[in-house]
Amino acid sequence: MTISAVEIDVPSAEGVTVTEDTLTVDLSDGRTISVPLVWFPRLIRSTPEERNNWRLIGRGHGIHWEDIDEDISVEGLLAGKPSGESQASFKKWLSQRASRLTNR
Numbered sequence: 001m002t003i004s005a006v007e008i009d010v011p012s013a014e015g016v017t018v019t020e021d022t023l024t025v026d027l028s029d030g031r032t033i034s035v036p037l038v039w040f041p042r043l044i045r046s047t048p049e050e051r052n053n054w055r056l057i058g059r060g061h062g063i064h065w066e067d068i069d070e071d072i073s074v075e076g077l078l079a080g081k082p083s084g085e086s087q088a089s090f091k092k093w094l095s096q097r098a099s100r101l102t103n104r
Helices: 074-078 087-102
Strands: 013-018 022-027 032-036 054-057 062-065 070-073
Touching: 013 054, 013 062, 022 074, 032 074, 070 074
Parallel strands: none
Antiparallel strands: 013 022, 022 032, 054 062, 062 070
8 A cells, every 4th residue: 555645735925914912824825824922922022013023934934023033934823833932942032132121
């Protein structure tokens, strides 16, 4: 018996909206996907200005937020995967962020 892998064509992101509690991504295949912002600790802790400072990367297969150093893939969103960042990494980011905000 042979098993063949099904190749899935992942749509690209075309637009992104971030509210106080939701990340919404418009996809090239006409779908819109929304996930809770609490899935992404850096986004939930960011300011509205930082949340709105995003750009598409990899021809729309990912979204990057420069101000908070966050990258989210469309494939991960479609698979229902929240942030995979470790607690240690997130705590380090929070500490660095607090230092930057204090020194402003």
